[in-house]
Amino acid sequence: MTYNGLLRYIQGGIGLVLFLALWHVASTTGLFGRIDPEYSLLLLPTPETVLKAIVETFQDGTLWGNVSVSIIRVAIGFGLAVLIGIPLGLGMALSPSCNNFAEPFVRIFSPIPGIAWVPLAILWFGLGDKAAIFIITLGSIFPIVINTVQGVRDVDAHLVDAARMMGAGHLQVLRRVMLPSVIPYLVTGFRIGLGFAWRVVIAAEMVGVPKGIGYMLGVGRSTGRTDITIVTMVTLGVLMLVVEELVFAPLENRTRFWRRSVAV
Amino acid sequence: MELVFSNIAKSFKRGAKDRVVALDDISFSVAEGELVCLLGPSGCGKSTLLKMAAGFEFPDTGSVTADGKPVCKPHPDRGMVFQDYALFPWLTVEENIAFGPEMNGTDRREIRERIRRFITLVGLTGFEKAHPHQLSGGMKQRVGIARMLAMSPKVLLMDEPFGALDAFTRMEMQEELTNLWQAAPFTTVFVTHDVEEAVYLADRIAVMTSRPGKLKTIVPVPLSRPRVRTDHDFVQIRNHVLKQYERTQPSAAEYSI
Secondary structure, three states: OOHHHHHHHHHHHHHHHHHHHHHHHHHHOHHHHOOOHHHHHHHOOOHHHHHHHHHHHHHOOHHHHHHHHHHHHHHHHHHHHHHHHHHHHHHHHHOHHHHHHHHHHHHHHOOOOHHHHHHHHHHHHOOOHHHHHHHHHHHHHHHHHHHHHHHHHOOOHHHHHHHHHOOOOHHHHHHHHHHHHHHHHHHHHHHHHHHHHHHHHHHHHHHOOOOOHHHHHHHHHHOOOHHHHHHHHHHHHHHHHHHHHHHHHHHHHHHHHHHHHHHO | OOEEEEEEEEEEEOOOOOEEEEEEEEEEEEOOOOEEEEEOOOOOOHHHHHHHHHOOOOOOEEEEEEOOEEOOOOOOOEEEEOOOOOOOOOOOHHHHHHHHHHHOOOOHHHHHHHHHHHHHHOOOOOOOOOOHHHOOHHHHHHHHHHHHHHOOOOEEEEEOOOOOOOHHHHHHHHHHHHHHHHHOOOEEEEEEOOHHHHHHHOOEEEEEEOOOEEEEEEEEOOOOOOOOOOOHHHHHHHHHHHHOOOOOOOOHHHHOO
């Protein structure tokens, strides 16, 4: 490991340890003597309590049970968004009429946060998976559409000319030139879309859709188990970190290396 | 392959009603195995003419024919080299060169053989697995040339291929192109705004002027290759070409204060 790499880990580690220490002191001393320590232990349980809660919820299955419910909802909702969003984006970018039809809808609906659909979704689909999937799809489809459109429009016209000059037909241009050019944009669209999907599913689960990560957050509050609420928050953070490191970072490295080095 | 441009005219829309004449009644031909430079200032339509020969653009009136057949779309017979290289940035050097042969269904062994041959020819041995962003401008254009040659075209169309290179790399590339061309004299149309480059490379120079784009004259360059830029004859032809751009009447705008 290089010196800078090592330094990065050491300093990052020191920061985390300091943060945990500060947290511990704050919860045991009543936020540094401002309130009764009895309350502060309830409002802000110590890191050890949270750790115990992690083990507890992990062992009794509530953690994975709820997390898996949310993951499945996001997977289905986001999957639908990808399946609809990419063809729609391609159509909008390649056909002016398709663009004229779809653009007003995209422009009107895309600024509406997915969360704003929660009340209607619950009325339409009831308190269940369908409502959650509906708002996840709506909440994550627009970044995918918009990035697909942008990606196709940014395809270098000279590259298309070069491919045609070498005898490529329409399909070959699409597959060998458009697609590789657009993939980095798709990855960006997916990353933003997935971020939206998570936010939206948690909001929906907090206001009524049963089970899931958001539901667990709410239960933590209403039953006085703030440690469980914090466990859920930590789980969310870790989940996003894992997705970022295992999916998006490698994907970007593989599909973007030529673009990044052009930009720098 | 012989290219014939006959009575080509083209205008572009500017604003609601206004049209700008880009090319005005241009006729000339490029014989089999001849290297013709289209020389002119920017905006004279020389690149547009080249794109018509490639099949990317079309004249309003007149026609471009290749061996008597009108050009109506791009074809691997007419290979083009672009000023900005237009290499596929996600492909390696050899994958870029293989692209053309792959498109017309050349078999694998033949493709491998062509990659090897043209990489050697343009002096890029050792860079087969490099990506375009790892190469210098001159090297990128070598890939552009290798890629074009690998599709075994009958005509080479070069759109200011050395325009983005520094002066020394440009001279080097001009020399190498001359060597390449002498070894296998392709019918070539080379677009440039550099008078010296035109005199160095061309059998004949089509001297174009702008607004509207017109073919002023065609200057033959009867010098043997390799040419020496400081030779008396070379300098004379260069001066003769430069004279074509001297204004006969001073324009009013230039002298108004």
